[in-house]
Amino acid sequence: MSIIAKQKRKILITGAGRGLGLAISKKLSEEYILILHASKEGNIKSIGEGNYALYADFSDPVQVSDFCKKLKKEHGDSLYGVINNAGITIDKSLIFQPEHEIDRMLNVNLKAPIMICKTAMKIFTLSKCGVIINISSCVGETGNEFQSVYAATKAGLVALSKSLAQEAxxxxxxxxxxxLSVSPGFIETDMTNAIPQAEKDKYLQKIPSKRFGKAEDIAEAISFLLSDKASYINSTNIQINGGIR
Incomplete structure (x- = not known):
């Protein structure tokens, strides 16, 4: 049995300051030691006793590199889980999207998770245990107008997760x-609150559950998927979307 399995497990949650990341942090706080990431200091209101904070702007590859080095140096002996949750969307027709916005989404949503996964896999290869959960999106499968780059990054996370499981x-x-990866549907967060009501109504008509998801719905699933009860769930994408079509 791994040394990590005998002690309280340490979990990294990126984008922990709000939305899904905050809900996941609250759900996992009693069972795990948390490493909470935010883009800058002050974005995490409460770290909690016994937990840690790491800050980095994932749109900057240099900061991502420094983040990964610090993660390995300070937590490499006890890291058990990674929740790659941090992400951004800049909704715009691709023909009008400037390259710097494309680069920013690619860096935050895909390259940073890849580099964090690389670091985690080095750690897990030594301990021979660990769980990585990459937060994707339903639009990574369905696509969505004015979200071409965002959807591409989220589809990439699904492929990354399946491939890394096979590499392990x-x-x-x-x-x-x-x-593995988790693909939420329409979840009530700061990101989706900015969507016009007419667009929300359109999405609601596509959801058999007839409601939008809550961040807590995703947090509950993450808690289960991290646990030993989910030990046979691997190399797959879990859709949590109310049955959206």
Whole structure:
């Protein structure tokens, strides 16, 4: 049994200052030691006793590199889980989207998670256990107008997760490393609150559950997927979307 399995497990949550990240942090706070990420100091209102904070602007590759080095140096001996939740969207027709906005979404939504996964996999390969959950989106599968780049980054996270799970098996004959993704549907957060009501009404007609999801719905699922009860859930994408079509 891994040393990590004998002690309180340490979980990294990126984008922990609000929305899904905040809800996930609250849900996991009693069971795990948390490493809470935000883009800058002050974005996390309460770190909590025994937890840690790491700050980095993921749109800056240099800060991502420094973040990963610090993560490995300070928490590499006890890291068990990674929730790659931080993400941004800049909704605009691709033909009008400037390159700096495209780069920003690619860096925050895809490159930063890739680099964090790389760091985590180095740690997990030594401990032979660990869980990575990449937060994707339903639009990574369905696509959505004016979100071409955002949807592409979210689809990339699904492919990344499935591939890394297979790599873990190829590199370790005996291991307890799992990598998967979660694709929320329309969840009530700061990001979706900015959507015009007419657009919200259109989405609601596509949801059989006839309601929008809450951040707590995703947090509950993440809590389960991190646990040993989900030990056979691997290399897959979990859709939590109310059945949206």
């Amino acid at each position: 098996a190829a590199l370790n004959e005996e291991h307890q490393i799992r990598v």
